[in-house]
Amino acid sequence: MHISSRFRSVGAAAALAAVLVLPVACSSDSGDSADAAVTVSGAFGEATIEGAPQRIVALSTTDADFVFAAGAKPIAVPILEQSNAATGGTGIYPWQKSLYPADTPKVDAPATDISVEAVAALDPDLIVATGFWGLDEKVYGALSDIAPVVHFDTEANADAWQDNVRKVGKAVGGTEKAEESITAAEASMTSVREANPKLAGKKYNAIISPSEDGVYVLCSEEDNMARAMKGLGLELSDYAKTVECDGGKGEVSWENLPKLDADLLWVIPDTADQMSVLDAQPLWPQLPAVKRGAFTVVPKSEGVPFALGFPSPQSLEWGVGQVAPKFSEAVSK
Structure with missing residues (x-):
């Protein structure tokens, strides 16, 4: 059965x-x-x-x-x-x-x-x-x-x-x-946040799985990935919180792509090859964040999006260490 x-x-x-x-x-x-x-x-x-x-x-x-x-x-x-x-x-x-x-x-x-x-x-x-x-x-x-x-x-x-x-x-x-595992993971998160002070208070958007119709974005601070990002000192953009949300994610059509501009853009294609879908959109290179290089591409296939989106003590300790330096470099541009 x-x-x-x-x-x-x-x-x-x-x-x-x-x-x-x-x-x-x-x-x-x-x-x-x-x-x-x-x-x-x-x-x-x-x-x-x-x-x-x-x-x-x-x-x-x-x-x-x-x-x-x-x-x-x-x-x-x-x-x-x-x-x-x-x-x-x-x-x-x-x-x-x-x-x-x-x-x-x-x-x-x-x-x-x-x-x-x-x-x-x-x-x-x-x-x-x-x-x-x-x-x-x-x-x-x-x-x-x-x-x-x-x-x-x-x-x-x-x-x-x-x-x-x-x-x-x-x-x-x-x-x-x-309890020991929780304490260790929270301490690791604190350590990474303190080592990357440039992230504090910066607004971000997570741009997920680009397709012919548009992209998905994080749209709720109650989503576990958003909680992890907040743990690094980052704040979800005001626009993202207005997107119609289901399970922490919402779809944004390509004509609304300019509204996703922020201090930091985290692009999460399914695989690296899918980035070509986003690159083909005429509005993408016009975003101020893109022009100054304030974006980071980390595909799902690399495991990091899963580590932060489906958090555990082990995945968080590994995942934030992978992306925090990349985020810091991006927001500095």
């Missing part, structure tokens, strides 16, 4: 290969005791976990990060086709390469048609899905028949990452380790 759910993220794609089963248990080195039952909240229902989970299935890269941050290990690598370009088809981003044991198998986690049977075949005793776009009430019910499902309170990838780390930490018996 397959369960379908509404497509919620730009560019998300269909399932990949079949699932393999990892025949070993996960472990936690947090030092916490999870022998007693714990209950965590969720949009579709509470999850009660009896004792320390030993076989944790994470249904998104971010969820896997949260499990690692709490001192445990997921038993499979979650795979989504949109991550292939940035991970070479492995599903493992740069900040995760030292975290997964060798030969960890994969589990397909598509946003539109997840195989409940494939998840069940992994024999999990906990499923983590705070960042899984394929979770609706029907899918949640099917997965809950397999194991407790720790998921979001509002919608996928909308809750603050710190809240999700704490929720997962509580579920896996890694509360202390989760």
Whole structure:
């Protein structure tokens, strides 16, 4: 049986290969005791976990990060086709390469048609899905028949990452380790911001996935990528906040491109080749920011947009270090 759910993220794609089963248990080195039952909240229902989970299935890269941050290990690598370009088809981003044991198998986690049977075949005793776009009430019910499902309170990838780390930490018996991970990531963000003081108070726009019809932009400060940018001292432009918003992103037609001028433009094509679509627009080179070189191109295929847009302690520490110097150079022009 397959369960379908509404497509919620730009560019998300269909399932990949079949699932393999990892025949070993996960472990936690947090030092916490999870022998007693714990209950965590969720949009579709509470999850009660009896004792320390030993076989944790994470249904998104971010969820896997949260499990690692709490001192445990997921038993499979979650795979989504949109991550292939940035991970070479492995599903493992740069900040995760030292975290997964060798030969960890994969589990397909598509946003539109997840195989409940494939998840069940992994024999999990906990499923983590705070960042899984394929979770609706029907899918949640099917997965809950397999194991407790720790998921979001509002919608996928909308809750603050710190809240999700704490929720997962509580579920896996890694509360202390989760807090340590949060503290380390926040300290890293502070350090990077202080090392790049030119970013403080600068207005920016993130220009995403240019196509024949226009571009998408960040349009809400409640979007997780916007939260990360704010952590660097940057402020979303006034115009962007007027764009009709859905899930933190909104579409802007090409005739409105001049309204996106700002102190800093972060261009996020799907791949480097897609930049040619933007370069072909006659209004693009006329933007003052473009004329002075105050823009940075970082394609999704390089992984950094995912690191900031789907934040975890590990992805933030890696991602902000990658882009903050580029942003500082751009705003100086």
